[in-house]
Amino acid sequence: MAQGITHQIISVVDELYDTGLITPKGGNVSARIPGTQELWITPTQLYKGGLTEETLIRVNMRGRKLAGRDRPSVELPMHLLVYQTREDVGAVIHTHAPMVTVVGLFDEPIPAITIEALALGLVPIVPFLLSGTKEQSQAIVDALGDGPGVLLRNHGLMTVGKDLRDAASRAHQAEFAARTVVLCRLLGGDPAVVPEKLAEFLKKIVS
Numbered sequence: 643m644a645q646g647i648t649h650q651i652i653s654v655v656d657e658l659y660d661t662g663l664i665t666p667k668g669g670n671v672s673a674r675i676p677g678t679q680e681l682w683i684t685p686t687q688l689y690k691g692g693l694t695e696e697t698l699i700r701v702n703m704r705g706r707k708l709a710g711r712d713r714p715s716v717e718l719p720m721h722l723l724v725y726q727t728r729e730d731v732g733a734v735i736h737t738h739a740p741m742v743t744v745v746g747l748f749d750e751p752i753p754a755i756t757i758e759a760l761a762l763g764l765v766p767i768v769p770f771l772l773s774g775t776k777e778q779s780q781a782i783v784d785a786l787g788d789g790p791g792v793l794l795r796n797h798g799l800m801t802v803g804k805d806l807r808d809a810a811s812r813a814h815q816a817e818f819a820a821r822t823v824v825l826c827r828l829l830g831g832d833p834a835v836v837p838e839k840l841a842e843f844l845k846k847i848v849s
């Protein structure tokens with residue numbers, strides 16, 4: 643089972659790197675090891691375009707390293723606090739995706755222009771805080787609540803999911819929505835939005 647998880651993590655990192663959501667050194671991915679109180683997480687500093695299963699680090703829920711030759715992501719405390727507070731979460735993904743990062747720099751609400759934008763509109767923005775600090779982890783978990791993700795101002799995005807596929811799909815959806823929002827801003831004027839009553843109904847379904 644653990645073997646399968648490490649393979650899935652590398653597949654997701656490759657997918658996120660190839661689609662530009664993770665940068666050469668920016669972004670990290672972790673997943674619970676089913677049936678244990680442990681997880682696998684990607685390493686810090688290594689080039690994210692060429693990770694192998696051997697570079698992953700196995701840690702327990704207190705962050706103690708159990709296996710792996712490299713050092714875990716500096717954002718490990720954020721991952722740990724999410725798993726400690728959200729039993730339903732099986733995977734955590736942090737990206738440095740370009741469009742969602744742009745959207746996170748502004749305080750304007752995201753217009754309800756598409757289904758994906760409705761979901762993103764509910765994603766809270768966390769002010770910039772230093773990675774790996776208790777302050778950052780707590781602020782992210784507080785903002786996350788029982789939601790699908792948070793925007794990290796001047797930094798990127800964190801999504802959670804029941805498994806790696808779920809968390810990765812949310813990262814892609816957020817970037818897709820953010821790209822649409824940015825293009826609307828470039829065209830100027832007021833984009834057409836989903837009627838308010840339908841938007842309220844859909845928000846409950848897509849968030």
Ligand SMILES: [Zn+2]
Pocket residue numbers: 668669717736737738773797798
């Ligand atoms: Zn980061």
